[in-house]
Amino acid sequence: MAGLSFDNYQRNQYICAKGHAQPKATSTGTTIVGCKFNGGVVIAADTRATAGNIVADKNCEKLHRLAPRIWCAGAGTAADTEMVTQLIALNLELHGMWNDRQPRVITALTMLKQHLFKYQGHLGAYLICAGVDPTGAHLMSVQAHGSTDIGEYQSLGSGSLAAMAVLETKWKPNMTRDEAVLLCAEAIESGIWNDLGSGSNVDVCVMEVGKDAELLRNYLTPNVRAPKERSYKFPRGTTAILRESIREIVDVEETVIEFNKPEAMEVDA
Amino acid sequence: MNGISVDINHLKKGEVSLGTSIMAVTYKDGVILGADSRTTTGTYIANRVTDKLTQIHDTIYCCRSGSAADTQAVADIVKYYLQMHASQLPPGETPTTKVAASVFQEICYTNKDGLTAGIICAGYDKKNKGSVYSIPIGGSIHQQEYAIAGSGSTFIYGWCDKNYKRDMERDECITFIKTALSEAIKWDGSSGGVVRMVLLTEKGVERLIFYPDEYQA
Amino acid sequence: MTTIASEYGNENNSVPIEHRFNPYSDNGGTVLGIAGEDFAILAGDTRIVSGYNIDSRYEPKVFDVGDNIVMTANGFAADGAALIDRFKSAFKWYKFDNNNKKLTIQSAARYIQHLLYGKRFFPFYVSTLIAGLDEEGKGAVYSYDPVGSYEREQCRAGGAAASLIMPFLDNQVNFKNQFEPGSDGRVKKPLRYLSLEEVLALVRDAFTSATERHIQVGDGLEVLIVTKDGIKKVYYPLKRD
Numbered sequence: 001m002a003g004l005s006f007d008n009y010q011r012n013q014y015i016c017a018k019g020h021a022q023p024k025a026t027s028t029g030t031t032i033v034g035c036k037f038n039g040g041v042v043i044a045a046d047t048r049a050t051a052g053n054i055v056a057d058k059n060c061e062k063l064h065r066l067a068p069r070i071w072c073a074g075a076g077t078a079a080d081t082e083m084v085t086q087l088i089a090l091n092l093e094l095h096g097m098w099n100d101r102q103p104r105v106i107t108a109l110t111m112l113k114q115h116l117f118k119y120q121g122h123l124g125a126y127l128i129c130a131g132v133d134p135t136g137a138h139l140m141s142v143q144a145h146g147s148t149d150i151g152e153y154q155s156l157g158s159g160s161l162a163a164m165a166v167l168e169t170k171w172k173p174n175m176t177r178d179e180a181v182l183l184c185a186e187a188i189e190s191g192i193w194n195d196l197g198s199g200s201n202v203d204v205c206v207m208e209v210g211k212d213a214e215l216l217r218n219y220l221t222p223n224v225r226a227p228k229e230r231s232y233k234f235p236r237g238t239t240a241i242l243r244e245s246i247r248e249i250v251d252v253e254e255t256v257i258e259f260n261k262p263e264a265m266e267v268d269a
Numbered sequence: 270m271n272g273i274s275v276d277i278n279h280l281k282k283g284e285v286s287l288g289t290s291i292m293a294v295t296y297k298d299g300v301i302l303g304a305d306s307r308t309t310t311g312t313y314i315a316n317r318v319t320d321k322l323t324q325i326h327d328t329i330y331c332c333r334s335g336s337a338a339d340t341q342a343v344a345d346i347v348k349y350y351l352q353m354h355a356s357q358l359p360p361g362e363t364p365t366t367k368v369a370a371s372v373f374q375e376i377c378y379t380n381k382d383g384l385t386a387g388i389i390c391a392g393y394d395k396k397n398k399g400s401v402y403s404i405p406i407g408g409s410i411h412q413q414e415y416a417i418a419g420s421g422s423t424f425i426y427g428w429c430d431k432n433y434k435r436d437m438e439r440d441e442c443i444t445f446i447k448t449a450l451s452e453a454i455k456w457d458g459s460s461g462g463v464v465r466m467v468l469l470t471e472k473g474v475e476r477l478i479f480y481p482d483e484y485q486a
Numbered sequence: 487m488t489t490i491a492s493e494y495g496n497e498n499n500s501v502p503i504e505h506r507f508n509p510y511s512d513n514g515g516t517v518l519g520i521a522g523e524d525f526a527i528l529a530g531d532t533r534i535v536s537g538y539n540i541d542s543r544y545e546p547k548v549f550d551v552g553d554n555i556v557m558t559a560n561g562f563a564a565d566g567a568a569l570i571d572r573f574k575s576a577f578k579w580y581k582f583d584n585n586n587k588k589l590t591i592q593s594a595a596r597y598i599q600h601l602l603y604g605k606r607f608f609p610f611y612v613s614t615l616i617a618g619l620d621e622e623g624k625g626a627v628y629s630y631d632p633v634g635s636y637e638r639e640q641c642r643a644g645g646a647a648a649s650l651i652m653p654f655l656d657n658q659v660n661f662k663n664q665f666e667p668g669s670d671g672r673v674k675k676p677l678r679y680l681s682l683e684e685v686l687a688l689v690r691d692a693f694t695s696a697t698e699r700h701i702q703v704g705d706g707l708e709v710l711i712v713t714k715d716g717i718k719k720v721y722y723p724l725k726r727d
Contacts, residue, residue, distance in 0.1 A: 029538060029701070048727075050701060053514075053646065053700055053701050053702055054699060054700060054701075055698065055699045055700070055701060058698065110345075113338075113341070113342075114342075114345075116338075117338055117342045120383075121284060121338075143285050143315075143337075143338065145284050145285065145336070145337075145338035145339075146338040146341070146342060147285045147336070147337035147338035147341055148341060149308070149315065149316045149319065150320075151316065151318065158538050161313065192727045193726055193727060194539075194540060195538050195539075196535060196537075196538045196539070196540065196701040196702065197538045197701065198727075199701070199727035200727060222727075223725055223727045225694065225698060225725075226694060228691050228694070229686075229687035229688075229690050229691050230684075230687045230688065230691055232658075234664070235667045236667060237665070237666075237667030237668050237669075238664050238665055238667060238675070239663070239665070239671075240665050240669075240670060240671020240672075241670070241671070242671060
C-alpha cells in the first residue's frame with residue numbers, strides 16, 4: 001500500500017482515552033526566514049530541535065535541498081518536514097528528467113501544497129520554499145494545511161513573530177546579496193534570543209540567478225558553550241565490573257591452498 | 270438523529286483563515302471584484318499583502334473567503350477543469366462565467382463536510398457580459414447583480430443595499446467598492462491591509478490597488 | 487456496533503474544551519541548594535518564562551529572609567513570591583513577639599511546612615528550598631513538596647531542570663555509583679565534605695549544562711552563600727538563547 005499507514009489510529013485513540021500520553025515528536029519550536037534580493041533569494045534557519053522543554057539537538061539542519069538550486073527551510077514536526085521534503089525532492093528530480101528541464105520553484109510549491117492538503121494538516125510541515133530557476137528567483141511559503149503565500153520576505157515557526165519584527169522594520173526593496181544575508185541572519189538571531197523554541201546557531205542558504213546555490217552551514221555561532229569548571233574524568237575502576245564474559249564470535253582461520261602450481265613452462269617442444 | 274448539525278463554525282487547530290471582506294459588482298462595462306489583503310492565524314497576521322482575487326480563466330476570477338488552504342485547493346481544481354473545458358471549445362470561444370461558477374458549486378457541495386470555503390465567482394464573457402455568482406459555505410449557488418461575503422461583509426449589507434445602482438460608470442463603481450470595503454475593514458478586525466480590485470471587461474483584465482492612506486481618507 | 491475512525495466530530499471532541507479558569511502557570515527556571523561543612527548555598531537562574539516567551543532575563547528568586555537563612559520557591563512565580571512574603575511577614579512577627587529571638591533553621595523549616603499545608607487544597611505550585619546553618623554551625627538544606635512534606639538534605643535541585651541536575655548532584659556530592667578503584671564494586675567511595683570552591687564549580691557546571699539542554703533555563707545564575715559571617719551574593723551570566 002502506498003502512502004501512510006493509519007492501522008494503529010484507532011488503537012492509539014483508545015490508549016489515549018485510557019490516559020496514556022502520546023509520544024512526543026520533535027518539534028515545533030523553530031525560527032525560519034527568507035528574503036529576496038537583487039538577483040536572488042536567501043533563506044535562513046536556527047539549529048535547535050526540541051522535544052517538549054528539552055533540547056533534543058543543539059545543531060540540527062533545518063535547510064533542506066529540493067533541487068540543486070531550490071532549497072527549503074522547515075518548521076513544525078521534524079520528521080514531517082524531512083520526509084515531505086525528501087519525497088518532493090525525488091519527484092522533482094524525476095519530473096526534471098522526464099521533461100528534460102530545470103525544475104521550477106512553483107512546481108516544487110505546487111507538489112508540496114497538494115501533498116500537504118491531501119493530509120489535511122496531519123503532516124505538520126511548515127516550509128519556506130525558495131530558489132532560482134529559468135524564470136528567475138522566487139520565495140514562497142507553505143503551511144501544514146496546504147495554503148501558500150508569496151512575498152518579498154517571509155518568516156515561519158514559533159520564532160516567526162520575533163523574526164518578522166526585524167524583517168518589518170529593516171527590510172527595504174532592492175537589497176544586495178550581502179544586505180539580504182545580514183537581514184536574514186539578524187531575523188534568525190532575534191528568534192534565537194527571544195523565542196525559547198529557537199536557539200544555537202544560524203544556517204543560511206543563498207541562491208543567486210545563474211549561480212550554484214551556496215549553503216553557509218553555521219554562518220553564525222553566537223552560542224558556543226563555555227568550558228566547564230571541573231573535569232569529570234573518573235579514575236579507572238570507579239564503575240564496578242560485576243560480571244565479565246568475553247566470547248569469540250568469529251574464528252578466523254587462514255589456510256593457504258595452492259592448486260597445481262605451474263612448473264617452469266616449457267617453451268619449446 | 271435529532272436534526273442535522275454540522276460543525277462548520279470552526280477551522281482545524283492552527284489553520285490559516287481568510288477572515289475577509291470580499292465583493293464583486295456588475296457595472297456598465299462588465300464586473301469588478303474587490304478584496305482586502307489580510308490573512309490570519311488566530312490573532313497573528315500571517316500575510317498582510319495577500320491576493321484573494323484568483324484567476325480561473327482569462328476573464329473569470331474568484332474572491333476567496335474561509336480556509337486559505339481549502340479555497341486555494343478548490344480554485345486550483347476549478348482552474349484545471351476550465352483549461353480542459355476551454356480546449357474542447359470551438360476556436361475563439363471561451364468558457365462562460367456560469368460554467369466556472371457551476372464547477373465551484375459542484376465541488377463545494379459534494380465536499381461540504383470537509384470544506385470551509387465561501388466563494389464569489391465573477392467574470393466577463395461575450396454572451397452574458399459581466400456576471401456574479403455567490404457560492405456560500407454549504408455549496409449552493411446564487412446569481413446576483415452584486416455579491417458581498419466574508420466576515421467583514423456583515424457590516425456593509427445595509428450600506429450596499431442602499432447605495433448600489435445598476436449599470437454604474439467605471440469610476441462610480443470603483444468608488445462604491447472602495448467605500449464599501451473601507452467600511453468593512455474599519456469595523457472588522459480580521460480584515461485589513463490594502464484594497465485590491467480586478468476589472469473584467471471586453472478589453473480584458475485590469476488590476477488596481479489602494480493603500481490605507483487613500484481609502485481611509 | 488463498531489465506531490468508525492473517520493466519523494466527523496470524533497477528532498475535535500477528543501480534546502476537551504476548557505471552560506474553567508486555570509489559576510496556575512509555569513514560569514520555568516530552576517534552583518539548587520547544597521550544604522557544606524560550615525556553609526550552605528542556594529542557587530537559582532534568573533530567567534522567567536511564560537510559554538515560549540521570556541518575561542524577564544533578571545528576576546532574582548533566591549532571597550535572604552533574615553537570621554542567616556536563604557529561601558527560594560520555584561515553579562509558579564506568583565505563588566513563589568506570595569510564599570516568601572508570608573514567611574518574611576511571619577518572621578517579623580516572630581521577632582516582635584519574642585524579644586528578637588533568633589529563628590533557628592529547624593524552626594523556620596517547620597513553620598514553612600505549615601505555610602504550605604495551610605493551602606493543602608489550593609496549593610502553592612512551587613518547589614521550595616531553604617538553606618542556612620544549624621545549631622552546630624553545620625550547613626543545612628531543607629526541601630519541600632508543594633503541600634509541605636519536607637526533609638533535611640545534603641543537596642537538592644528543584645524546578646524545571648531538577649530532573650537533569652539531581653542525578654549529577656547524587657553522583658558528584660553524595661558520590662552515588664562511585665566505587666573505590668580496585669575494590670571491584672565492594673567499597674563505596676567514602677563521603678567527604680566539599681569545599682566552597684568545589685561546590686561553586688559544581689553549581690556553575692550544573693547550570694551551564696542545564697542551560698544547554700533545557701529551554702526554560704538561562705540568562706543568569708545568582709548564588710547566595712551562607713557562612714557564619716553572613717550571606718554573600720554572586721552572579722554569573724548564562725547563555726541567553
